[in-house]
Amino acid sequence: MARDFYATLGVGRDAGAEEIQRAYRRLARENHPDVNKDPQAEERFKEVGEAYEVLSDPEQRRRYDRFGEDFRQVPDDWEQRVGAGAGPRGGRVRYTTSGGGFDGFEGVDIEDLLGGFFGGRGRGGPVPGADQEAALELAVEDAYRGGQRHLNLGGDREYDVKIPPGVLDGQRIRLAGQGGRGSGNAAPGDLYLVVRIRPDRRYRLDGRDIHVELPVTPPEAALGATVPITTPGGEVKARVAAGSSSGRRLRLRGEGMPNPKGKPGDLYAEVRIKVPKRPTKRERELYEELAAVSDFDPRRT
Structure with missing residues (x-):
């Protein structure tokens, strides 16, 4: 089932940045594993963090509003491809969204218009690896000082990560080429470590x-x-x-x-x-x- 990041945070689609931030802080406190012992709290905490990461970033939010969960596969020049409003056959283009998901374009062939927007799925073409995210939990002191951190995501996925001093909750650290594998010799995606600072009674x-x-x-x-x-x-x-x-x-x-x-x-x-x-x-x-x-x-x- 497609996730609705707005529903996860309990805000409307017209919510402003401050409302989104307030909703995130409240839900993060309620569901943090150190505070909430419900077995499902940790999963909800991760979902809330992912929703905030997307909706607090204007560019990611714009893409998500257009294409739903497929927004991470959208190329950087999507606005140039779509924004002009003219399809390859000269027709006008209209897009609609419903529940955060992408419904499609009217009057044109979506594959012709976007030129394999989502990696040529269904045509046997190469598919770029998907970007992935993982939580990087830090104490306040570790976020303050920064430094090296060894991260084990299971299996052979181990990384030595350089954390900049003063990193904030919700910031992302990019590990280029460490995301999902591409097919057909396509490039792999990136791995983004989303910083989560643990609540601290002192600070x-x-x-x-x-x-x-x-x-x-x-x-x-x-x-x-x-x-x-x-x-x-x-x-x-x-x-x-x-x-x-x-x-x-x-x-x-x-x-x-x-x-x-x-x-x-x-x-x-x-x-x-x-x-x-x-x-x-x-x-x-x-x-x-x-x-x-x-x-x-x-x-x-």
């Missing part, structure tokens, strides 16, 4: 920006302090201003995910004031003394 990624919680003591929050922050790239120091309350955000420019081609992201640390669960006798005395002399009322501030 929340928003594009290249990284969000973390910064626990501080009441004295640090009240008086100000320089405190360490653990990031995917190591420990950094940040200054907490005096009088900081929980929820205050510190911005550390350039400390987010690296960007080999441009500006790195930022790190946002949100202050969270923590108190001891079992204060010592002396701590309790000092807290009681503070309560007695302080007229600060946070409920009236």
Whole structure:
């Protein structure tokens, strides 16, 4: 059965990029194997990732909307072949889609028009190998640093993959010629490794920006302090201003995910004031003394 990527994400065909991204993030969280123990969750997670990979890329989405699941077989010059609207016999061309699948052209011979658009299927011609995809799951730290990764896809399909630093969830790494085999001496397809960054309780990624919680003591929050922050790239120091309350955000420019081609992201640390669960006798005395002399009322501030 043909897959409908829009139905997989639960969005309409007119959905914008932001709606598609929101749907993907929600479904990815719900179905991630580390979170959802349903035996079918991992398969749904992969389907959601594939649907997002296609619909979040304008070029892939345009091809998918035209040709359904056959879109990966469409040559690069398809718009030049079809866009002019004139078939080889001089007739006008009309294409329609239904449920994401390709219905066909009206008034012309599809094979004549496209010149073996899909590799000459049914005519005995050479068929190029299909492009393939595989998930490459990474921890946040591994995505931050990049480096070499050994990947085993089963059998003799083993690869040493170079991961660029700062790779993001949904990005693809292309291994040329490592996809499906072609027939009739046709070229093989490519293998695309789709990056999936595992959820992490310490870090929340928003594009290249990284969000973390910064626990501080009441004295640090009240008086100000320089405190360490653990990031995917190591420990950094940040200054907490005096009088900081929980929820205050510190911005550390350039400390987010690296960007080999441009500006790195930022790190946002949100202050969270923590108190001891079992204060010592002396701590309790000092807290009681503070309560007695302080007229600060946070409920009236």
